[in-house]
Amino acid sequence: PILNVISTSPKDQARLKDIEAARARGESDTPVVVHLGYSVHGNESSGANAAPAVAWHLASSTDASVTEMLERMVVVIDPMLNPDGLARFASWANSYRGATLVSDPNTLEHNQSWPSGRGNHYWFDLNRDWLWLQHPESQAHVATFQQWRPHIFSDFHEQGTNATYFFQPGVPTRTHPLTPQSNQDLTVAIAKFHAKALDARGEFYFSREDFDDFYYGKGSTYPDIQGSIGILFEQASSRGHIQDSRNGVLSFEHTIANQVTTSLTTLQAADALRDQLIAHQKQFFEDAKRGAAANPNKAMLFAADGNPARLRAFAQLLQQHGIEVHKVKGSVNVQGQEYNATNAIAVPLQQRQQRLLEAITELRTQFKDNTFYDVSAFSVTKAYDLASTKTALDVIGETYSAPKNVGLKAESQIAYAFSWNNDDAAPLLAALSQTGLRLRSVSKPLRVQTTDGAKDLGIGSIVIPVAMQSMPAAKVTELVKQASASTSVEVFALSSGAGLGGIDLGSASLKTVERPRVALLAGQGLDQTSVGELWHWLDTYLHLPTTQLSLDRVASTSLEKYTHIIMGDGSYRFSEEANKNLERFIKQGGVVIGIEGALKWANSQSYLHTKLVKAESGKADSAKKTEGDDKSVEKSEKKLQRLPYKDQDGNAAKALVAGVIFETDVDRSHPLAAGIPRDRLPVFRAQADVYRLEGDPYGTVAAYTSSPVISGYVSDENAKRIAGSAAMTAERVGNGSVIMASAALGFRSGWVGSRRLLENALFFGKAFEKARTEGEEE
Numbered sequence: 001p002i003l004n005v006i007s008t009s010p011k012d013q014a015r016l017k018d019i020e021a022a023r024a025r026g027e028s029d030t031p032v033v034v035h036l037g038y039s040v041h042g043n044e045s046s047g048a049n050a051a052p053a054v055a056w057h058l059a060s061s062t063d064a065s066v067t068e069m070l071e072r073m074v075v076v077i078d079p080m081l082n083p084d085g086l087a088r089f090a091s092w093a094n095s096y097r098g099a100t101l102v103s104d105p106n107t108l109e110h111n112q113s114w115p116s117g118r119g120n121h122y123w124f125d126l127n128r129d130w131l132w133l134q135h136p137e138s139q140a141h142v143a144t145f146q147q148w149r150p151h152i153f154s155d156f157h158e159q160g161t162n163a164t165y166f167f168q169p170g171v172p173t174r175t176h177p178l179t180p181q182s183n184q185d186l187t188v189a190i191a192k193f194h195a196k197a198l199d200a201r202g203e204f205y206f207s208r209e210d211f212d213d214f215y216y217g218k219g220s221t222y223p224d225i226q227g228s229i230g231i232l233f234e235q236a237s238s239r240g241h242i243q244d245s246r247n248g249v250l251s252f253e254h255t256i257a258n259q260v261t262t263s264l265t266t267l268q269a270a271d272a273l274r275d276q277l278i279a280h281q282k283q284f285f286e287d288a289k290r291g292a293a294a295n296p297n298k299a300m301l302f303a304a305d306g307n308p309a310r311l312r313a314f315a316q317l318l319q320q321h322g323i324e325v326h327k328v329k330g331s332v333n334v335q336g337q338e339y340n341a342t343n344a345i346a347v348p349l350q351q352r353q354q355r356l357l358e359a360i361t362e363l364r365t366q367f368k369d370n371t372f373y374d375v376s377a378f379s380v381t382k383a384y385d386l387a388s389t390k391t392a393l394d395v396i397g398e399t400y401s402a403p404k405n406v407g408l409k410a411e412s413q414i415a416y417a418f419s420w421n422n423d424d425a426a427p428l429l430a431a432l433s434q435t436g437l438r439l440r441s442v443s444k445p446l447r448v449q450t451t452d453g454a455k456d457l458g459i460g461s462i463v464i465p466v467a468m469q470s471m472p473a474a475k476v477t478e479l480v481k482q483a484s485a486s487t488s489v490e491v492f493a494l495s496s497g498a499g500l501g502g503i504d505l506g507s508a509s510l511k512t513v514e515r516p517r518v519a520l521l522a523g524q525g526l527d528q529t530s531v532g533e534l535w536h537w538l539d540t541y542l543h544l545p546t547t548q549l550s551l552d553r554v555a556s557t558s559l560e561k562y563t564h565i566i567m568g569d570g571s572y573r574f575s576e577e578a579n580k581n582l583e584r585f586i587k588q589g590g591v592v593i594g595i596e597g598a599l600k601w602a603n604s605q606s607y608l609h610t611k612l613v614k615a616e617s618g619k620a621d622s623a624k625k626t627e628g629d630d631k632s633v634e635k636s637e638k639k640l641q642r643l644p645y646k647d648q649d650g651n652a653a654k655a656l657v658a659g660v661i662f663e664t665d666v667d668r669s670h671p672l673a674a675g676i677p678r679d680r681l682p683v684f685r686a687q688a689d690v691y692r693l694e695g696d697p698y699g700t701v702a703a704y705t706s707s708p709v710i711s712g713y714v715s716d717e718n719a720k721r722i723a724g725s726a727a728m729t730a731e732r733v734g735n736g737s738v739i740m741a742s743a744a745l746g747f748r749s750g751w752v753g754s755r756r757l758l759e760n761a762l763f764f765g766k767a768f769e770k771a772r773t774e775g776e777e778e
């Protein structure tokens, strides 16, 4: 569990439950509430080390300034937002410190290896998870936040060793436009208290630069859309006990003292500005209510056809954020999409959290400022790939509750089958794959007779033969029953092996599903959050044992014991032996799945057809090997390039793809597109490399559309380059295959819509045929 310390006057301690209940009801006539959160990044440890000092000070001080302040205030202290990351960092720093402290930045103590303590157990950045709530830590923080509805939430971090001290406000133009001006005004008023106290200590500091307040999935921005004031603090980091910096030797004690100082000035500010903070919160929700009342629309509808698991996960996410979710009353049809009680949910617009709902579902392509500290788009509707609309009709039914699990409906002597459209299907298949059962996947749609009537089995549907197994029929039934019992998947019992539409169960179009034995490449040079995302998906969603294979062991490991090698984002610099080993693995039947940075590796392998497209010429980079690139660099350097120095930042921002939602066109006849509900699939990408598959017109599973930007900032030039390029490709190589994607398909584990493509790559990675070109014999 995540433990909090609650500090207030003895009188209020005695009636804490009442105050808590009043806060949860949204009453404003309560003590002012300050929520202090420390070290969400575990390797920024001054915060977590300041927390006990702050708690002790509040508990023990007999000074009237403290005791009187606590008469009017409740302080919720979350001493370490990321316990696992903090432990990983502390263990590292303490393991390398000596009896004589070393301030040299080059020493091991100051340079934690991969993965660093920034992330949590799964290497995720918890300070990006406030929206997606994929981890127990964030679920606990948000539950506390929703319970207490603090007036201020403070988020204590560290930055580079040579920096000074930062507190918000950040860059004014980089504040999310839905955050009201009064929030920023109060942030400025609060900042004066920090400045005064740091001045007294002779500390240098800065604000209004660098950090932004745009992405509501960060701890210091999440509160801003809920009537609260989120404040980011960044202390220069000693990353260990002492370290040389531009400002002299920075000691750990000193960094802790600064964090204690601003913790206490936060409380002083909250006390002094108490009336304004309470009025701001009250006004925020009154304005939201007025806005909702004036809106002709009454509800937002979200639908996921044939995918109750997706709808359930989405509804539960909204509920954790304090957003009311209801069943749909009656049915509504908007532009051919039906919304009803079984496939959709209704979310009323007239509710307290209406603004948060708007913020996390809106789409935006125009921005005051093109620089983003994190992503520029975060629509949950797109991440969950839901059909959605607003309606003025009265569609709000009873409060949503998850439907009952379905599982196996009847027994069969022939086969069992289930559709791939449900998000619970992949974990079910993963579980079945561990039982020793022979499993088949449908690569061409068929229609079958079941005990429940005729059913269509679309691409990706799973068929489990009953007789053709190495175990008795009763055992097969028992295994299927057990595995499916706790899922929303409906498992059909087939009454005949004859197909009703031409294809029978014995068809070669039913492909073997192998038990995945996955090696996930890990180590220095790779993006730990990207690799962590893949590990988290394999481990906690699919429950597949996953080998984390160190990059430096690729050359010497017998790769044939694996079915899949998965490459997350990052930079792959393999030796010739390692590349040869990978090539052999693929040609002998292995499947390589790579995303984002892995494209550069694929591009450098001459036997692959996955090719990066050059930015300048727009031509594929296929003819040249990577070493040959130097010539083109020389050529462009001959022309003198000259740009105004002040434009540097803006131009750099244009070159980036700042975490953007793009529209792709999916070839839904391809086995690797199984379970994707519409031809248009939103994906998230944050890198600028553009690629295509050469020589195989059938291998592009998803491509960016001609006008692909759905939400977020991307320069016109980059949007043009990305339009029409490949989002996901698949090529057969020897007996194996290579599947690549330019998007972060399972981004932050919240992008469950496009993550289906990864699940397909895992289970159907060889369920498609090699492209047959003219003159080639099969």
Ligand SMILES: [Zn+2]
Binding pocket: 041, 044, 157, 158
């Ligand atoms: Zn941080």
